[in-house]
Amino acid sequence: MASLWSLGGLLPWLALAAFVFLRVRRPPPLPHPPGMRDSAPALVTVIVPARNEAHNIVECLGTLTRSAYPNYEIVVVDDRSTDGTPSLARRVPRGNARRLAVIHGEPLPEGCMGKPWACWQGYLRAEGELFLFTDADTRHAPLLLGRAVAALEEEGTDAVTVLGHQVLVSFWEQVVMPQIILLLLLRYPDVSQPRGPGNWRSAIANGQFILIRRSAYESVGGHAAVRAEVAEDLRLAQELCRAGRRLVVRGAEDALETRMYRSLAEIVEGWSKNIATGARQCVEPWLAPFALPVLVTFLLGMWLLPPVALGAWALARLAGLVTAEGVVQWVSAAMGASLLIWIAGCLRFRIPAGYAVLYPLGAAVAAMIAVRSGMRGRRIRWKGRDYDGPSSSSATC
Numbered sequence: 001m002a003s004l005w006s007l008g009g010l011l012p013w014l015a016l017a018a019f020v021f022l023r024v025r026r027p028p029p030l031p032h033p034p035g036m037r038d039s040a041p042a043l044v045t046v047i048v049p050a051r052n053e054a055h056n057i058v059e060c061l062g063t064l065t066r067s068a069y070p071n072y073e074i075v076v077v078d079d080r081s082t083d084g085t086p087s088l089a090r091r092v093p094r095g096n097a098r099r100l101a102v103i104h105g106e107p108l109p110e111g112c113m114g115k116p117w118a119c120w121q122g123y124l125r126a127e128g129e130l131f132l133f134t135d136a137d138t139r140h141a142p143l144l145l146g147r148a149v150a151a152l153e154e155e156g157t158d159a160v161t162v163l164g165h166q167v168l169v170s171f172w173e174q175v176v177m178p179q180i181i182l183l184l185l186l187r188y189p190d191v192s193q194p195r196g197p198g199n200w201r202s203a204i205a206n207g208q209f210i211l212i213r214r215s216a217y218e219s220v221g222g223h224a225a226v227r228a229e230v231a232e233d234l235r236l237a238q239e240l241c242r243a244g245r246r247l248v249v250r251g252a253e254d255a256l257e258t259r260m261y262r263s264l265a266e267i268v269e270g271w272s273k274n275i276a277t278g279a280r281q282c283v284e285p286w287l288a289p290f291a292l293p294v295l296v297t298f299l300l301g302m303w304l305l306p307p308v309a310l311g312a313w314a315l316a317r318l319a320g321l322v323t324a325e326g327v328v329q330w331v332s333a334a335m336g337a338s339l340l341i342w343i344a345g346c347l348r349f350r351i352p353a354g355y356a357v358l359y360p361l362g363a364a365v366a367a368m369i370a371v372r373s374g375m376r377g378r379r380i381r382w383k384g385r386d387y388d389g390p391s392s393s394s395a396t397c
Contacts, residue, residue: 013337033146045128049118051079053136065095141255158216164256179366200242207233276373303363
């Protein structure tokens with residue numbers, strides 16, 4: 001009877017494993033670019049918003065200037081950096097690009113978030129028919145831009161967003177980041193499915209790489225329309241799909257790399273700014289108040305409850321109290337299932353399998369970040385700036 005009880009208690013873990021196995025799908029890969037045509041390829045303006053990216057900007061631009069795409073320019077928008085980012089960017093040779101311009105960003109208007117404001121300024125200086133918005137912490141293979149343009153043309157779509165490889169190096173990156181990535185996979189298990197006006201809330205874009213036609217960008221108001229948004233990439237994708245524009249998600253782990261954060265402090269600060277907002281924005285309005293509590297409950301219930309129950313049982317035994325042996329069977333089975341899930345996750349995220357045993361620590365930190373994000377409300381601090389999270393109606397970019 002106890003074994004049946006423990007088996008029944010495993011249903012959440014079995015359901016999660018089944019969901020991941022049956023529903024989570026990698027997006028189709030980008031095509032390889034076709035051979036050169038007689039007609040000139042479309043001019044692409046690569047827009048790189050950068051604030052305090054001295055540790056990233058040279059390597060990022062170095063990969064962009066080596067692109068094999070034959071017709072592109074690069075516009076770096078320095079968003080009032082204080083660490084020498086613009087001077088470092090100006091030292092990078094333009095390489096294969098038609099030009100590499102470094103713009104000194106204008107003061108941030110009241111009601112605007114920094115990144116969409118920088119992207120908008122880049123758009124105002126862009127000459128291309130296509131825009132690529134990419135982050136300063138990305139690394140691009142030479143064929144990546146050409147492959148993305150090929151996807152845009154072959155599929156007749158308005159925008160292409162690319163999912164690359166998330167580089168996880170430090171201890172805390174490898175412990176915490178997989179927890180966040182898993183949450184995103186559970187919310188967006190199959191991003192290859194098209195999103196339209198009827199299900200625009202399920203649209204998503206990766207702000208690390210968004211290639212979009214000028215006409216589509218301007219038709220929805222561009223980044224000015226999402227000027228007050230913390231998760232501006234998510235909202236831009238939603239606005240595109242709500243307007244009937246077509247956005248596709250493609251994979252290129254072999255051609256795009258990003259290292260988002262390098263320390264625990266950066267992870268906490270980075271995800272605190274947008275995890276609560278993103279959780280609310282990606283569900284129907286009536287579900288929004290429950291999105292964050294459900295997320296936290298999932299993290300605590302799935303990954304922390306069994307180890308805590310095991311600890312409580314061990315303490316009770318040491319104190320000579322009567323304990324239920326069935327608890328041990330359930331805890332052992334649940335923790336074993338969790339360990340198997342996270343071993344598979346480590347292999348998927350290209351980190352040592354030994355980190356799987358630290359999944360309770362990662363879940364605890366991820367839950368703390370989610371609670372912190374929710375408790376902050378509209379107050380946001382990011383890269384030395386404090387924001388009050390105004391409604392978009394009050395922004396004046």
